[in-house]
Amino acid sequence: MSELRHDPLTDRWVIISVERGARPIDTQPSEKKKSEFCPFCPGNEDQTPIPEIYAVLKDGHTRHSVLDRHYIHPNWLVRVIPNKYPALQPEVFLSREGIGIYDKISGLGAHEILIESSEHSVEIPLLPLQQVVVIFNTIKLRMNDLEKNHYFRYLSLYKNKGESAGASLEHPHWQLNALPITPSEVARELHTSKVHYDKKERCLICDILSQEIKSGERMVEANEAFVVLAPFSSRFAGELLIAPSPHFHCHSFPGIDDKTIEMLAPVLQRTLARLMRKYNDPDYNITLHTAPFFQRQKNDHGKTIEEDYHWHLHIFPRIAKIAGFELGNDCYINTVLPEDVAKTLREAAV
Amino acid sequence: MSELRHDPLTDRWVIISVERGARPIDTQPSEKKKSEFCPFCPGNEDQTPIPEIYAVLKDGHTRHSVLDRHYIHPNWLVRVIPNKYPALQPEVFLSREGIGIYDKISGLGAHEILIESSEHSVEIPLLPLQQVVVIFNTIKLRMNDLEKNHYFRYLSLYKNKGESAGASLEHPHWQLNALPITPSEVARELHTSKVHYDKKERCLICDILSQEIKSGERMVEANEAFVVLAPFSSRFAGELLIAPSPHFHCHSFPGIDDKTIEMLAPVLQRTLARLMRKYNDPDYNITLHTAPFFQRQKNDHGKTIEEDYHWHLHIFPRIAKIAGFELGNDCYINTVLPEDVAKTLREAAV
Numbered sequence: 001m002s003e004l005r006h007d008p009l010t011d012r013w014v015i016i017s018v019e020r021g022a023r024p025i026d027t028q029p030s031e032k033k034k035s036e037f038c039p040f041c042p043g044n045e046d047q048t049p050i051p052e053i054y055a056v057l058k059d060g061h062t063r064h065s066v067l068d069r070h071y072i073h074p075n076w077l078v079r080v081i082p083n084k085y086p087a088l089q090p091e092v093f094l095s096r097e098g099i100g101i102y103d104k105i106s107g108l109g110a111h112e113i114l115i116e117s118s119e120h121s122v123e124i125p126l127l128p129l130q131q132v133v134v135i136f137n138t139i140k141l142r143m144n145d146l147e148k149n150h151y152f153r154y155l156s157l158y159k160n161k162g163e164s165a166g167a168s169l170e171h172p173h174w175q176l177n178a179l180p181i182t183p184s185e186v187a188r189e190l191h192t193s194k195v196h197y198d199k200k201e202r203c204l205i206c207d208i209l210s211q212e213i214k215s216g217e218r219m220v221e222a223n224e225a226f227v228v229l230a231p232f233s234s235r236f237a238g239e240l241l242i243a244p245s246p247h248f249h250c251h252s253f254p255g256i257d258d259k260t261i262e263m264l265a266p267v268l269q270r271t272l273a274r275l276m277r278k279y280n281d282p283d284y285n286i287t288l289h290t291a292p293f294f295q296r297q298k299n300d301h302g303k304t305i306e307e308d309y310h311w312h313l314h315i316f317p318r319i320a321k322i323a324g325f326e327l328g329n330d331c332y333i334n335t336v337l338p339e340d341v342a343k344t345l346r347e348a349a350v
Numbered sequence: 351m352s353e354l355r356h357d358p359l360t361d362r363w364v365i366i367s368v369e370r371g372a373r374p375i376d377t378q379p380s381e382k383k384k385s386e387f388c389p390f391c392p393g394n395e396d397q398t399p400i401p402e403i404y405a406v407l408k409d410g411h412t413r414h415s416v417l418d419r420h421y422i423h424p425n426w427l428v429r430v431i432p433n434k435y436p437a438l439q440p441e442v443f444l445s446r447e448g449i450g451i452y453d454k455i456s457g458l459g460a461h462e463i464l465i466e467s468s469e470h471s472v473e474i475p476l477l478p479l480q481q482v483v484v485i486f487n488t489i490k491l492r493m494n495d496l497e498k499n500h501y502f503r504y505l506s507l508y509k510n511k512g513e514s515a516g517a518s519l520e521h522p523h524w525q526l527n528a529l530p531i532t533p534s535e536v537a538r539e540l541h542t543s544k545v546h547y548d549k550k551e552r553c554l555i556c557d558i559l560s561q562e563i564k565s566g567e568r569m570v571e572a573n574e575a576f577v578v579l580a581p582f583s584s585r586f587a588g589e590l591l592i593a594p595s596p597h598f599h600c601h602s603f604p605g606i607d608d609k610t611i612e613m614l615a616p617v618l619q620r621t622l623a624r625l626m627r628k629y630n631d632p633d634y635n636i637t638l639h640t641a642p643f644f645q646r647q648k649n650d651h652g653k654t655i656e657e658d659y660h661w662h663l664h665i666f667p668r669i670a671k672i673a674g675f676e677l678g679n680d681c682y683i684n685t686v687l688p689e690d691v692a693k694t695l696r697e698a699a700v
Contacts, residue, residue: 007583008546008554010538014583014682021587021685087675087683100561101554102582156681158674166673175675183679188360196358204358204451211450232452233357233364237371287678316677323516324508325437325525327666328637329533330680331506332364333437335371 002087002107004181012184015087017107023085023168039084040171042074042118053112054080054142056134077131078138079115080176086111088177094151108151110178114138120171123161125273125350132265135174140261142176143254147293152178154186154292157253162283165318182292189289190309197308205310206246213245218342220271224248225263228271230338230345236316237336238279240271240345243312251309253290268313274348275317282317289314352437352457354531362534365437367457373435373518389434390521392424392468403462404430404492406484427481428488429465430526436461438527444501458501460528464488470521473511475623475700482615485524490611492526493604497643502528504536504642507603512633515668532642539639540659547658555660556596563595568692570621574598575613578621580688580695586666587686588629590621590695593662601659603640618663624698625667632667639664 002017039047046069055063055076066072088109095106116124117131124132143155156177160167182190196204212218212229220228220240225248231241244250248260256264275282290311326332352367389397396419405413405426416422438459445456466474467481474482493505506527510517532540546554562568562579570578570590575598581591594600598610606614625632640661676682 005583007581008558009542010535011542012583012585012680012682014585014684016584016684016687018685018687020683099582101557102561156675156679158678160673164671166671166676177675179679179681181681183681185360185678185680188680192359192361207451208358211452231357232449233355233362234366235362235364285674285677287674289678314678316674321514321516322672323510324635324637324666325506325527326516327635328508328535328639328664329506329529330362330535330538331529331531331533332362333370334364334366335368337366337368 001092002089004105004107004179006103008101008103010184013105013181015107017087020085020087038120038169038171040079040113040115040169040173041120042076045069045072045074045079048079049082049084052079052081054138056138074118077117078134080138080142081113081115083111083113083175088179090149090178094180105180108180110146110149110152110176112142112176114142114174114176116172116174123172123272123276125269125276127269129265129269132269133261136256136261136265137258139174139176140254140256143290146176146178147254149178151180152293154179154182155290156183157288157290159286161285162318165283165285165316167283186289186292190292193308193310203246203249203307203310205243205312206249209243209246217339220274220342220345221267223263223267225260226267228267230341232338234334234336234338234341235332237319237334238275238282238315238317238341239334239338240275240315240341241312242267242271242315243310249307249310251291251306251311253288253311270350271315271345273350274345275315277348277350278344279317279319282319284318285314285316287314287316288312351442352439354455354457354529356453358451358453360534363455363531365457367437370435370437388470388519388521390429390463390465390519390523391470392426395419395422395424395429398429399432399434402429402431404488406488424468427467428484430488430492431463431465433461433463433525438529440499440528444530455530458530460496460499460502460526462492462526464492464524464526466522466524473522473622473626475619475626477619479615479619482619483611486606486611486615487608489524489526490604490606493640496526496528497604499528501530502643504529504532505640506533507638507640509636511635512668515633515635515666517633536639536642540642543658543660553596553599553657553660555593555662556599559593559596567689570624570692570695571617573613573617575610576617578617580691582688584684584686584688584691585682587669587684588625588632588667588691589684589688590625590665590691591662592617592621592665593660599657599660601641601656601661603638603661620700621665621695623700624695625665627698627700628694629667629669632669634665634667637664637666638662 004013052066052072056078058075088107090110092106092108094108159174193204209227218230227245228242291309354363402416402422406428408425438457440460442456442458444458509524543554559577568580577595578592641659
């Protein structure tokens with residue numbers, strides 16, 4: 001059974017999950033050949049774990065928590081299933097324990113896979129717009145459902161595209177991890193955002209976006225609702241940030257409404273299309289940062305917490321390797337100017 | 351010219367170095383073939399940048415700051431040269447500047463290469479012991495020299511072995527980066543160590559080591575002077591920590607004496623030999639954590655600072671990929687129990 005362990009030296013939690021070590025790896029490093037068997041393709045539903053957590057069907061209906069494989073037909077647009085090799089599991093008894101100087105928590109959480117579409121090798125920019133809307137609606141629905149478990153503190157959503165970005169299966173998919181902790185990177189962003197808000201009564205990310213919109217030199221695109229930019233201190237060549245514009249400030253992704261999802265979907269499609277065209281279809285990670293669950297729960301009693309964080313998506317192309325300097329220092333060497341990235345991507349025809 | 355940029359959201363500094371983007375990559379991902387031309391091999395000294403910063407010669411003499419290529423003969427055991435594609439450079443005017451909500455620092459620092467030996471494909475475990483002693487003596491000498499520059503705050507020492515660990519040249523080498531900041535990861539360790547010391551008047555790392563020695567389950571080896579263990583909250587499969595034992599507590603690597611270097615060298619050789627044998631010669635990073643320069647300078651005025659940090663080497667085998675979960679959360683999923691790593695490595699014949 002997996003567990004979370006706390007490092008007293010760096011205040012970082014690590015998930016130790018021996019079960020997950022058994023997973024097969026079928027992405028191909030150099031030639032991107034179609035793997036022979038794909039458990040995520042339609043027709044192979046019996047090779048994925050049950051229950052099927054959720055599916056949006058082609059006829060507009062949905063399926064919820066289907067345990068009997070006979071009812072899992074391949075007529076779906078999007079499927080959510082348990083990860084076959086989960087890092088964390090929901091059926092675990094929560095225990096928090098100190099072991100001398102260390103701390104550990106039982107591996108309570110969730111690890112779900114969202115299969116992006118029935119197409120084995122069609123990436124987001126080439127999916128129909130409505131399919132991308134369905135993906136985001138599904139993410140929202142799963143997050144709102146997982147939030148009902150009061151042991152969960154944070155829901156991490158991410159996508160790994162390609163072998164060098166850590167994908168072990170080629171068929172496009174997202175992963176959702178419910179965690180009994182708020183992870184370090186998010187905790188850091190929450191802290192700096194809170195300190196900024198306490199002092200200035202303004203959202204830190206709104207301030208960053210406003211400065212970027214004014215300067216324009218790192219902007220890729222912006223509309224009424226969303227801003228896409230190459231961050232000033234990008235860790236990765238081609239790194240991008242997508243965030244609700246200051247007029248649409250919002251701390252928590254699962255609170256997003258239908259109209260905003262309809263504005264987000266084409267923005268993500270265009271942004272990834274720019275990356276594919278200008279940086280030779282790179283492997284990448286997408287990760288969502290949003291307010292932790294307990295922070296949303298506290299919002300019933302006050303408004304401030306809603307105002308001091310601002311959800312966003314980070315896109316990290318994996319062109320350069322992460323080496324000893326980066327791992328040892330948590331300081332990155334990036335060889336491409338964010339201003340050049342923005343200019344290059346602005347000029348991409350999409 | 352490169353620069354350091356500060357991210358107000360994560361308090362992380364990033365080095366933006368366009369020049370470094372020009373470097374060639376000659377490590378081979380799958381077949382580890384010997385590259386045709388190696389600038390680090392003896393006889394090719396004219397292909398490396400001048401000045402040669404330092405060299406230990408076979409006759410026991412040393413060379414210092416040699417600008418004239420005619421004096422750079424291939425009779426060396428260890429060479430230190432400037433990185434041809436430096437992330438930071440010493441000849442830069444230091445400027446620290448705010449740009450609205452952002453901060454930046456000019457790319458002042460140093461980026462040196464320490465060529466481990468004249469052998470193109472002999473790794474540390476197979477070098478003569480005396481050669482490893484010379485490597486550590488050279489590191490110490492370079493750190494003490496770089497510390498004289500009062501603009502430098504921290505010296506990062508690391509080694510990348512293999513393509514997946516970010517090495518761009520195959521010939522074994524270390525890198526030294528002098529930085530005008532203390533990087534986040536080290537700052538975090540300094541902070542937790544200081545909080546612990548302020549409360550308990552004991553070194554945090556000494557406390558960790560004492561608990562590990564007592565339990566024994568994560569110990570790989572220990573002698574009077576050094577402890578090698580698989581950390582309780584290892585981020586990577588096969589991760590290891592080498593630190594001076596509690597009896598030899600020391601905050602700063604460059605203060606190490608000759609006798610201690612002679613005890614460290616065989617410990618590192620055995621530890622890497624264990625990894626090579628039991629984990630199929632993995633790519634890895636080694637990184638040194640030591641007190642920053644300004645902290646040593648303050649030591650003239652009090653003793654506490656000397657006592658609250660404890661230098662150590664992290665070894666990170668690069669078997670699994672770093673994916674979106676890790677990058678987005680700074681939370682790692684490790685599929686191998688540190689207790690199993692320790693047991694496996696203890697049993698390796700070395």
